[in-house]
Amino acid sequence: METWIVITERLFLALLAGSMIGMERAVHGRPAGLRTHALVSIAATLLMLLTVYQWDLLQGMPIETIRTDPTRMAQGIMTGIGFLGAGVIMKDKLTIRGLTTAASIWVTSSIGIMIGMGFYDSAFIATVMTVVILSVFRWLESRLPVRRYAKLELKSPQAGPMNEDELDIILDTCKIRHYPASYRQDDDGNLYIYMTIYSNQSRHMRELADKLSSHSQVLAFSVNPTGD
Secondary structure, X not given: OHHHHHHHHHHHHHHHHHHHHHHHHHHOOOOOOHHHHHHHHXXXXXXXXXXXXXXXXXXXXXXXXXXXXHHHHHHHHHHHHHHHHHHOOEEEOOEEEOHHHHHHHHHHHHHHHHHHOOOHHHHHHHHHHHHHHHHHHHHHHHOOOOOEEEEEEEEEOOOOOXXXXXXXXXXXHOOOEEOOOEEEEOOOOOEEEEEEEEEOOHHHHHHHHHXXXXXXXXXXXXXXXXXX
16 A cells, blocks of 8 residues: 555656646747646656566566666656657747757656656756746846847849948948858849848847848848747
8 A cells, every 4th residue: 555655646746847847838838838748757757666666566576587777767768758859849940949848848757757766855856946947047048148140131133233341331230240141143133142140139130121121222131030
């Protein structure tokens, strides 16, 4: 009876830890939310319980046929979680999304492993730290002067095309820096300019778009962010 109490206790703790992390992801509309994280945590705990209580399950078996190595089970769990984490990572044009959610699934499975082995203190601390990272650090990250990258593609007419010096002036006005440009000319003689640009403020990208949209030497352009 005592065994069932311990197993039930650990599974409910895994449910609680996974739900706390998954709730934060669900609130922010991530593809892997409350249910996914709760299931991941429970599954990791359940599989680790198998290694903890395998002696009870295999009573009467010859001792040489039983190998107790919880780390092998933990390795198998983390390998499986890698496939699940890859499923929530999405590429939207030049932007990669879902890396944080994949990391949260990975750490949730680690917490489940610790609960399954009975390391409650470390599992509790890791759960609190994970929730703080996902919530408080989001607020902190949004206020950091993070360098934001984008891909600029510009189409200029054959008659009076824009040169890089003129584009540099516009970029400097918008407080945007750039890497060396590449060029292409189509069959109609229109000039295409490609470059990677960056700035510490997202509004600078909007200012650039406003200036380019009203410029007489710009037929078309696109500014595609390359960060999440």
